[in-house]
Amino acid sequence: xxxxxxxxxxxxxxxxxxxxxxxxxxxxxxxxxxxxxxxxxxxxxxxxxxxxxxxxxxxxxxxxxxxxxxxxxxxxxxxxxxxxxxxxxxxxxxxxxxxxxxxxxxxxxxxxxxxxxxxxxxxxxxxxxxxxxxxxxxxxxxxxxxxxxxxxxxxxxxxxxxxxxxxxxxxxxxxxxxxxxxxxxxxxxxxxxxxxxxxxxxxxxxxxxxxxxxxxxxxxxxxxxxxxxxxxxxxxxxxxxxxxxxxxxxxxxxxxxxxxxxxxxxxxxxxxxxxxxxxxxxxxxxxxxxxxxxxxxxxxxxxxxxxxxxxxxxxxxxxxxxxxxxxxxxxxxxxx
Amino acid sequence: xxxxxxxxxxxxxxxxxxxxxxxxxxxxxxxxxxxxxxxxxxxxxxxxxxxxxxxxxxxxxxxxxxxxxxxxxxxxxxxxxxxxxxxxxxxxxxxxxxxxxxxxxxxxxxxxxxxxxxxxxxxxxxxxxxxxxxxxxxxxxxxxxxxxxxxxxxxxxxxxxxxxxxxxxxxxxxxxxxxxxxxxxxxxxxxxxxxxxxxxxxxxxxxxxxxxxxxxxxxxxxxxxxxxxxxxxxxxxxxxxxxxxxxxxxxxxxxxxxxxxxxxxxxx
Numbered sequence: 086x087x088x089x090x091x092x093x094x095x096x097x098x099x100x101x102x103x104x105x106x107x108x109x110x111x112x113x114x115x116x117x118x119x120x121x122x123x124x125x126x127x128x129x130x131x132x133x134x135x136x137x138x139x140x141x142x143x144x145x146x147x148x149x150x151x152x153x154x155x156x157x158x159x160x161x162x163x164x165x166x167x168x169x170x171x172x173x174x175x176x177x178x179x180x181x182x183x184x185x186x187x188x189x190x191x192x193x194x195x196x197x198x199x200x201x202x203x204x205x206x207x208x209x210x211x212x213x214x215x216x217x218x219x220x221x222x223x224x225x226x227x228x229x230x231x232x233x234x235x236x237x238x239x240x241x242x243x244x245x246x247x248x249x250x251x252x253x254x255x256x257x258x259x260x261x262x263x264x265x266x267x268x269x270x271x272x273x274x275x276x277x278x279x280x281x282x283x284x285x286x287x288x289x290x291x292x293x294x295x296x297x298x299x300x301x302x303x304x305x306x307x308x309x310x311x312x313x314x315x316x317x318x319x320x321x322x323x324x325x326x327x328x329x330x331x332x333x334x335x336x337x338x339x340x341x342x343x344x345x346x347x348x349x350x351x352x353x354x355x356x357x358x359x360x361x362x363x364x365x366x367x368x369x370x371x372x373x374x375x376x377x378x379x380x381x382x383x384x385x386x387x388x389x390x391x392x393x394x395x396x397x398x399x400x401x402x403x404x405x406x407x408x409x410x411x412x413x414x415x416x417x418x419x420x421x
Numbered sequence: 422x423x424x425x426x427x428x429x430x431x432x433x434x435x436x437x438x439x440x441x442x443x444x445x446x447x448x449x450x451x452x453x454x455x456x457x458x459x460x461x462x463x464x465x466x467x468x469x470x471x472x473x474x475x476x477x478x479x480x481x482x483x484x485x486x487x488x489x490x491x492x493x494x495x496x497x498x499x500x501x502x503x504x505x506x507x508x509x510x511x512x513x514x515x516x517x518x519x520x521x522x523x524x525x526x527x528x529x530x531x532x533x534x535x536x537x538x539x540x541x542x543x544x545x546x547x548x549x550x551x552x553x554x555x556x557x558x559x560x561x562x563x564x565x566x567x568x569x570x571x572x573x574x575x576x577x578x579x580x581x582x583x584x585x586x587x588x589x590x591x592x593x594x595x596x597x598x599x600x601x602x603x604x605x606x607x608x609x610x611x612x613x614x615x616x617x618x619x620x621x622x623x624x625x626x627x628x629x630x631x632x633x634x635x636x637x638x639x640x641x642x643x644x645x646x647x648x649x650x651x652x653x654x655x656x657x658x659x660x661x662x663x664x665x666x667x668x669x670x671x672x673x674x675x676x677x678x679x680x681x682x683x684x685x686x687x688x689x
Binding site for chain 1: 425427428429430431438439442445446449450453454527528529531532534535536537538539686688689
């Protein structure tokens with residue numbers, strides 16, 4: 086499959102001045118731990134009010150990037166801005182507008198869920214106790230933890246801890262939410278809950294989250310970046326990424342004589358390649374074309390022109406994010 | 422949202438950003454976990470319990486202070502401050518050794534520092550809260566109880582102004598160990614060196630007596646000298662020297678500055 090590497094265009098052309106359309110902008114952001122390069126020359130732009138999926142296999146540099154944005158670690162080279170503020174020099178101000186959920190969240194165990202939210206809230210706001218309590222209660226309700234609000238968090242399940250994590254990241258209504266693997270290690274119900282919450286935040290915040298769960302990305306993200314071995318392979322709106330960049334592919338399943346159909350189809354000028362996958366009774370053709378109009382007009386007719394073959398399935402192949410991701414990452418790994 | 426209009430955004434840019442909130446949290450760690458109660462009981466037993474036991478055993482013996490004086494026998498003051506000076510540094514080390522390292526290991530430091538909390542505020546809030554509770558429970562409460570015990574056994578009490586000066590000196594003594602332990606917590610990621618180095622220094626301090634052959638003034642620079650001075654103050658004697666005080670103050674300031682410097686460079 087031809088991967089949409091052309092989508093990498095634009096990477097590396099980030100303006101140094103702050104663009105109001107982008108919440109996060111990094112320029113050549115790099116981080117090494119001793120001899121190990123964790124992140125190399127990252128140029129990232131996260132659009133305002135997007136749900137931005139930051140994809141990559143384990144060890145790709147996703148968490149390193151997030152920690153750099155939060156000022157928890159310092160870059161070896163390059164830099165970046167969040168809301169136009171330098172991530173190294175103005176870290177405290179940057180964090181004022183961010184809510185963060187760590188990959189393995191840790192809280193003070195002597196506190197209850199309500200106390201944790203109250204504590205977190207007071208870093209951002211002062212005011213009457215009732216107003217703080219009201220906000221805390223609203224947030225607990227949003228993540229459906231109101232009935233467990235006053236229990237010690239030691240007894241919380243994984244899903245409850247993750248919902249508490251989202252609540253503490255969200256309690257001050259940040260302009261940017263950074264979530265590191267928010268749905269990892271959760272059962273399907275827990276994952277669904279977390280994704281629903283993220284989806285609900287779309288209106289008010291920009292959500293930047295890292296993950297390696299591709300289904301989640303397809304479900305909630307509108308923009309995606311793919312990172313591998315500390316390098317950015319692509320960033321684009323998810324629609325563009327899924328549309329692919331290497332031509333159009335149709336799939337056709339034939340019962341009966343597929344050989345003559347194959348010969349007629351592969352002889353066409355607008356057909357760039359035909360892959361044949363043999364099954365027990367049926368044969369599947371994957372047909373790469375350069376002219377979609379001709380393909381839609383003629384492919385079926387060519388297949389059944391002389392009889393002896395029955396087409397049981399025909400359609401344009403939809404790229405799955407998994408195809409794009411695996412192809413990119415494997416291509417990148419193979420080239421090194 | 423109704424609550425929004427009543428809330429005011431806090432200033433998140435200063436070097437002490439988040440300090441008061443963190444201070445409240447640290448304070449809660451002493452109050453809500455009943456740590457204060459446990460420590461009060463433990464130190465009352467360790468210090469005043471021993472003094473009480475000695476007084477009880479000697480209660481058959483008639484002991485009187487100097488005529489016209491409220492001060493009890495100097496031996497009890499000596500015992501009390503010797504116990505306090507030798508035991509409370511260990512208490513400080515044990516109570517604070519995991520304050521920084523524990524938060525680094527558990528990930529709570531990463532979590533809380535993802536808020537608009539400055540690293541200086543994180544450290545200083547811990548230092549201040551620990552100092553106040555340790556002074557209160559390991560020094561102040563014990564001094565108060567000591568005088569109550571002396572009064573109970575009818576051997577005369579230490580005059581309150583003298584006792585206050587003596588306890589202040591002990592607090593200064595503990596500042597040395599508190600700031601040292603805290604500084605080590607910023608430099609190391611394991612509890613071993615954070616606890617081991619101060620204990621080793623405490624032992625070396627006693628061994629330093631042997632080195633007076635070559636450096637006669639060496640004891641003047643040792644933190645434990647403050648305990649000897651505290652004992653003298655409790656007996657109504659004036660300060661004999663400022664050298665140990667200046668040494669401890671300078672060392673403590675250096676420890677705090679080193680801790681702040683190192684913690685700014687910590688990567689989470």
